[in-house]
Amino acid sequence: MTTATPTPPAAEAQPAATVLSATGVTMRFGGLTAVQNVDLTVNSGEIVGLIGPNGAGKTTFFNCLTGLYTPTEGTVSYKDKVLPHKSHLVTQAGVARTFQNIRLFANMTVLENVLVGRHTRTKEGLLSALLRGPGFRRAENQSEQRAMELLEFTGLAAKRDHLARNLPYGEQRKLEIARALASDPGLLLLDEPTAGMNPQETRATQDLVFAIRDQGTAVLVIEHDMRFIFNLCDRVAVLVQGRKLVEGTPDVVQSDERVVAAYLGTPYEGDTSAETAPEDGPEDTTGTTSTKDTEGGTA
Numbered sequence: 001m002t003t004a005t006p007t008p009p010a011a012e013a014q015p016a017a018t019v020l021s022a023t024g025v026t027m028r029f030g031g032l033t034a035v036q037n038v039d040l041t042v043n044s045g046e047i048v049g050l051i052g053p054n055g056a057g058k059t060t061f062f063n064c065l066t067g068l069y070t071p072t073e074g075t076v077s078y079k080d081k082v083l084p085h086k087s088h089l090v091t092q093a094g095v096a097r098t099f100q101n102i103r104l105f106a107n108m109t110v111l112e113n114v115l116v117g118r119h120t121r122t123k124e125g126l127l128s129a130l131l132r133g134p135g136f137r138r139a140e141n142q143s144e145q146r147a148m149e150l151l152e153f154t155g156l157a158a159k160r161d162h163l164a165r166n167l168p169y170g171e172q173r174k175l176e177i178a179r180a181l182a183s184d185p186g187l188l189l190l191d192e193p194t195a196g197m198n199p200q201e202t203r204a205t206q207d208l209v210f211a212i213r214d215q216g217t218a219v220l221v222i223e224h225d226m227r228f229i230f231n232l233c234d235r236v237a238v239l240v241q242g243r244k245l246v247e248g249t250p251d252v253v254q255s256d257e258r259v260v261a262a263y264l265g266t267p268y269e270g271d272t273s274a275e276t277a278p279e280d281g282p283e284d285t286t287g288t289t290s291t292k293d294t295e296g297g298t299a
């Protein structure tokens with residue numbers, strides 16, 4: 001008689017832990033309120049999208065989350081700890097980001113760029129670095145190993161010794177992501193990761209973001225390419241004139257008449273801000289066109 005190995009009871013569906021919690025975030029620049037009383041959470045295992053017309057406050061909100069700006073009001077917590085208003089401390093806490101305009105060290109190699117992103121995870125001090133003692137060399141080897149893993153992961157390993165400035169645009173964007181991942185973040189914020197990309201590069205970026213999520217890093221992404229956002233995200237929040245207008249699944253958001261109206265700049269029933277509606281031109285909310293497809297790279 002064979003004894004069946006008891007199978008473990010099916011794991012009960014646990015509510016996902018909250019990774020990021022932004023509460024009542026407001027950012028004023030003089031008389032201009034760029035972000036107003038925005039709440040947003042990102043849970044572990046999630047990809048959350050942040051969309052909105054130009055000037056809606058998306059990047060300002062990212063800057064508040066990542067310590068570049070000190071919000072005028074509100075708090076931002078990562079894994080239940082309030083984040084400091086210093087970007088390197090936010091990175092150290094476990095939140096990494098990329099920028100709308102690529103910020104690589106153009107004259108450093110691909111590998112060196114990722115190693116720079118690794119510095120928040122190395123403990124060796126300045127003295128140890130100057131003396132190049134065994135502890136420093138061990139840490140250096142480990143960092144290089146991790147950097148190479150990330151270059152494999154992002155498909156850039158063969159370019160490790162190329163100067164960043166010589167990479168094609170799509171690979172520069174990948175390198176930015178690899179560098180952000182080098183700090184081993186639990187949350188990655190991507191600001192327009194497909195801006196200026198062709199459709200193949202955009203699809204590859206989509207696959208990369210799924211892979212990042214599958215490896216255990218939650219993702220919050222700003223993007224104008226609606227097809228990309230609605231394919232990728234579990235949840236989407238829409239900012240309009242600094243306020244969160246709608247939040248929900250891609251299906252809910254796509255079919256919300258307020259979202260369509262906000263993008264078209266037309267008033268909707270109950271809209272109190274119609275007189276100051278954004279002047280941006282129509283953007284496609286149907287998922288058929290990327291508004292950035294016609295833009296050049298921002299490198």
Ligand SMILES: Nc1ncnc2c1ncn2[C@@H]1O[C@H](COP(=O)(O)OP(=O)(O)OP(=O)(O)O)[C@@H](O)[C@H]1O
Binds near residue numbers: 052061
């Ligand atoms: N440092 C700043 N000082 C003053 N005003 C600012 C500053 N940064 C942003 N703003 C203003 O805040 C508003 C929101 O800008 P923000 O760049 O956050 O929008 P966005 O949604 O990211 O736009 P886009 O999609 O075009 O990148 C805009 O009116 C912008 O001019």
